[in-house]
Amino acid sequence: MLGAKPVATPMSQSPLTLHSGTPLADAKTYRMVIGTLQYLAFTRPDIAFAVNRLSQYMHQPTTDHWQAAKRILRYLVGTTSHGIFIRSDCLLTVHAFSDADWGGDKSDCISTNAYIVYFGGSPILWSSKKQRSVARSSTEAEYRAVANTASELQWICSLLSELGITLSAAPVIYCDNMGATYLCSNPVFHSRMKHIAIDYHFVRGYIQSGALRVSHISTHDQLADALTKPLPRPRFQELAYKIGVKSLSPS
Structure with a gap:
């Protein structure tokens, strides 16, 4: 080849x-x-x-x-010649992009969720994986993706704490679904979301304690979109560059 x-x-x-x-x-x-x-x-x-x-x-x-x-x-x-560009001129903050392709697999209608975690402006962790069951709405699929991302951020923050690194701000998860973002900030638990109660209370607990923030972001700026579905060339190349994968000279 x-x-x-x-x-x-x-x-x-x-x-x-x-x-x-x-x-x-x-x-x-x-x-x-x-x-x-x-x-x-x-x-x-x-x-x-x-x-x-x-x-x-x-x-x-x-x-x-x-x-x-x-x-x-x-x-x-x-x-x-492509690789990950690691920056050394950024603040020590942790943020992540979370996304889901609702019913993306047409054979079983199971969604694909993905996340990319950044530390100090550089990608350090990412995942693209099918969810375990069928989501009945895009909000449900996106919220499951947020819960999975929150779990990874919890592990990263714990690791940084053991290394003696103090973050300047609480980690942020960027989600492009308004329904999922609103659900994260809604203190009222609705019965229509009872089938994802564990994920709901897991994320809500971190938000209420101030250990996590979930913010809305436009779909155009959602970097994790490249990890949920095949994209046309212009969009894929744009996101790959923004993610941090670029042509680098040998070190």
């Missing part, structure tokens, strides 16, 4: 399902490639969604899945 023609995005916008394509006679190579890419995704958030999506077909990969895996390799061929 070193001589393959590079592509601008790691994943096509064409729908990919479990049964698309013809089953591979030998899935060993596919599983080896995806397993290797999972390690690479630890330092390349721009391929996190594509790797997570293709990992869902490890048990029964097809020719279409194999072509999608090779597309990631073609994307990496053209971005071998």
Whole structure:
């Protein structure tokens, strides 16, 4: 694949399902490639969604899945100099972007949630993962994503505390769903949200104690959008640069 023609995005916008394509006679190579890419995704958030999506077909990969895996390799061929830009001139603050693609998987209608956590202006933690069950509204899907992000922020703040690092302000989660943002700040628990009561009280507890803030952000500025669905080239390249993945000279 070193001589393959590079592509601008790691994943096509064409729908990919479990049964698309013809089953591979030998899935060993596919599983080896995806397993290797999972390690690479630890330092390349721009391929996190594509790797997570293709990992869902490890048990029964097809020719279409194999072509999608090779597309990631073609994307990496053209971005071998890309990496995470770590800043040293920012305040020691923690903030995160949380997003969810409601019912994004058309085969089972389960949403994909994602988050990107920043420390001092640099990305240090990210995730793209399917939720455990079907969300009945976009607000529910987004609120579950906020709860997952809050859990990770709790762990990071605990780690920083053990290292003797004091944050100048409470961590902030940026969410682009008005309903989920309003639910975070609403002290009244509605019966229509009782099926996500644990997530609700988990997030509310941190907000009421002043250990967390949830703020609304426009969809255009939602960086985690790149980790929830395949995007067209202009939008993907814009978000990848804003996330902090850019071409860097060897150190």
